[in-house]
Amino acid sequence: MQDELTTGYSAQAAALKGTVPGADDLRAQAMTDFGTHGFPHARAEDWRYSDLKALRANVYAPAEAPEAMPTIPASMGDTAARFVFVNGRYQEDLSDLGDLWQAASIRPLANHFTSNAARLDELVRGEDGVSLLNTALLRDGMVISVPAGVEVDDPVEIVHVMTEAAGRAAHLRHVIELGEGAKLSVFERFIGDDSAYWQNIILQARIAEGANLGHIRLQEEGASALHTAKVYANVDAVGEYRCANMTAGGKMARFEAHVRLLGEEAHATVDGVALTATGQVHDTLTHVNHVVPFATSDQIFRTVADARGKTSFAGKVTVAKDAQKTAADQSFKALVFDRTAEANAKPELEIFADDVKCSHGATVGELDAKAIFYLTSRGIDPVTARRMLVEAFTAGALERVAFDEIRDAMMDRIGTWMATRADRAIPEVREA
Amino acid sequence: MLNIKDLHVSVGDKEIVKGLNLEIKAGETHAIMGLNGAGKSTLAAAIAGRDDYEVTSGSIEFGGKDMLALEPHERVGEGLFLGFQYPVEIPGVSNLNFLRTALNSVRKYRGEAEMSAAEFMKLVREKAKALNMDPEMLKRFVNVGFSGGEKKRNEMVQMAVLDPKLAILDETDSGLDIDALKTVAEGINTQRRKDTAILLITHYQRLLSYVQPDVVHVMIDGRIVKSGGKELALELEEKGYADVA
Ligand SMILES: Nc1ncnc2c1ncn2[C@@H]1O[C@H](COP(=O)(O)OP(=O)(O)OP(=O)(O)O)[C@@H](O)[C@H]1O
Ligand SMILES: [Mg+2]
Numbered sequence: 001m002q003d004e005l006t007t008g009y010s011a012q013a014a015a016l017k018g019t020v021p022g023a024d025d026l027r028a029q030a031m032t033d034f035g036t037h038g039f040p041h042a043r044a045e046d047w048r049y050s051d052l053k054a055l056r057a058n059v060y061a062p063a064e065a066p067e068a069m070p071t072i073p074a075s076m077g078d079t080a081a082r083f084v085f086v087n088g089r090y091q092e093d094l095s096d097l098g099d100l101w102q103a104a105s106i107r108p109l110a111n112h113f114t115s116n117a118a119r120l121d122e123l124v125r126g127e128d129g130v131s132l133l134n135t136a137l138l139r140d141g142m143v144i145s146v147p148a149g150v151e152v153d154d155p156v157e158i159v160h161v162m163t164e165a166a167g168r169a170a171h172l173r174h175v176i177e178l179g180e181g182a183k184l185s186v187f188e189r190f191i192g193d194d195s196a197y198w199q200n201i202i203l204q205a206r207i208a209e210g211a212n213l214g215h216i217r218l219q220e221e222g223a224s225a226l227h228t229a230k231v232y233a234n235v236d237a238v239g240e241y242r243c244a245n246m247t248a249g250g251k252m253a254r255f256e257a258h259v260r261l262l263g264e265e266a267h268a269t270v271d272g273v274a275l276t277a278t279g280q281v282h283d284t285l286t287h288v289n290h291v292v293p294f295a296t297s298d299q300i301f302r303t304v305a306d307a308r309g310k311t312s313f314a315g316k317v318t319v320a321k322d323a324q325k326t327a328a329d330q331s332f333k334a335l336v337f338d339r340t341a342e343a344n345a346k347p348e349l350e351i352f353a354d355d356v357k358c359s360h361g362a363t364v365g366e367l368d369a370k371a372i373f374y375l376t377s378r379g380i381d382p383v384t385a386r387r388m389l390v391e392a393f394t395a396g397a398l399e400r401v402a403f404d405e406i407r408d409a410m411m412d413r414i415g416t417w418m419a420t421r422a423d424r425a426i427p428e429v430r431e432a
Numbered sequence: 433m434l435n436i437k438d439l440h441v442s443v444g445d446k447e448i449v450k451g452l453n454l455e456i457k458a459g460e461t462h463a464i465m466g467l468n469g470a471g472k473s474t475l476a477a478a479i480a481g482r483d484d485y486e487v488t489s490g491s492i493e494f495g496g497k498d499m500l501a502l503e504p505h506e507r508v509g510e511g512l513f514l515g516f517q518y519p520v521e522i523p524g525v526s527n528l529n530f531l532r533t534a535l536n537s538v539r540k541y542r543g544e545a546e547m548s549a550a551e552f553m554k555l556v557r558e559k560a561k562a563l564n565m566d567p568e569m570l571k572r573f574v575n576v577g578f579s580g581g582e583k584k585r586n587e588m589v590q591m592a593v594l595d596p597k598l599a600i601l602d603e604t605d606s607g608l609d610i611d612a613l614k615t616v617a618e619g620i621n622t623q624r625r626k627d628t629a630i631l632l633i634t635h636y637q638r639l640l641s642y643v644q645p646d647v648v649h650v651m652i653d654g655r656i657v658k659s660g661g662k663e664l665a666l667e668l669e670e671k672g673y674a675d676v677a
Binding site: 369370374396 | 480481482483484503504505508509514516519520522523524525529530533534535537538541573574590594
């Protein structure tokens, strides 16, 4: 099958030649590497919980424009700009540049390398089949560069929609560049219909000294979707990267955040909630790399899995030999509704410095029957009681979402998700 | 109001309540006293409907309704309240949110409209004040980090807000300092009306000197073995269970 995959995707890469001027060699190299590596093996340590069967068995054709444009959901609150991508292609008609164009430089990925070939070196090339393919099939994405000292207050919303795309894939790449002291918030949304598509996306960010990037993700892909997403953030001194991710959709979804703290007093928060319904697989992997002294990081993840849902969190923190006075915290808690739900946790600390404060905690538990009884003994019905407990359980991981409308909408998603589980108000084990 | 006949309750394989009869009429206050492990809290939990406490036989009727056919929250809607011996901590849920959801759930069950936020705040502040509870505690997570006495007082605030027909108070007096005991006793006395009833579970005569019961029951090994007037409590305190029962 690997030969068929290589042949199929090589043809796709060849057809894209010239679509991103300056990137052809890079594309070709990534394709060659893909041929060598293929997709990660099912037993590869970092990929054990991701189900890539569909990727290994099919060549996903490039997604094409749908016959009918889907309706795009309204923004959640004020936005600085709104970019809409349907089936992996930018939709100018559906987008709104707002005031952002006055504050920042905005361009499609296709124009990113023409004026400045040095940018090729900054492009993340990928280290496994999934990301290599994203590079090999590079075509569209948004590049936002905020000049030094410019602060954009409202979030920039990027909406990704997939529709009528069974057996097809989108490989998007967004690039965010913040100059010294610049500030930006990016809110990415992912939605889609029930077709079995593959959304494969990378967002890479460079955060210069004292700059601040907020990154919120709301992943509500269609029920048959495959979603693979990676974030790469490089943070300079006193810079900040703040990520909050909500994973709810897809049949199989994987989110990776790779953060490198490259300057002293750089700070990163990487938070997330996963709501994993029956039959879904959600895999989260974070790697925060403390390269220099005095940088700090903090991660809060909460996952909730219904019967036969499978959720995994692997959180790695690396502290380099010179990175003294690092402070890194990580808290992971999983809630499973019954014994058929699966939650895996793999915190991993790689510490080469000796004067650091690092902590991590991971727990897996069920809803507290005593708490449910206490709530119901005050007249609250069991469905509401369970919803309140799940909201309370997850809320801590969304507290750092800086925009009330978005945070409220995310909390609403949790309430709705619990309401759709009303029939499971009383925990029980059902046979598959 | 409450009518319990030949009640048997098991936890796991173990029978704990073994044929208990109890009748409480509107306007009455009853007290149950008994040795540790006699099954008092088990009885209270069974009346409230905790699902791991299995009623193997007998009946519980409340306000003419078969309680055993109702879920715990429905029993509350019918006017039942259980003050917990060990109130539960619920991290992440604020006291206010908890109380408001509870009150509106009960109102919904009774076909009444939701209470507005302003009306609710007024009610809660008033009840908290009457029970000497710092209003700041209303914003905190339910019982998290509360002292033993604060938790009991919080139970009383919940009772006052929900205004039940029958309040079963399981050792609400234990862990309270003398001043708090008086405040809580006043709270209970406020709840005593012609149309309400109270069932106190306690080990101490002291509470009963503030909240004078009409009937005192002695519970031993899953049964009520003796009932009498309020003087029975005094007698128990003097002579102990072995001589009285
Ligand atoms: N969930 C449970 N699992 C196992 N045993 C239980 C459980 N609940 C109660 N019991 C047992 O049932 C018996 C009665 O307990 P219960 O709490 O009803 O006593 P009590 O009369 O309230 O005692 P106390 O005065 O100490 O509060 C005890 O032996 C107790 O260990
Ligand atoms: Mg007890």
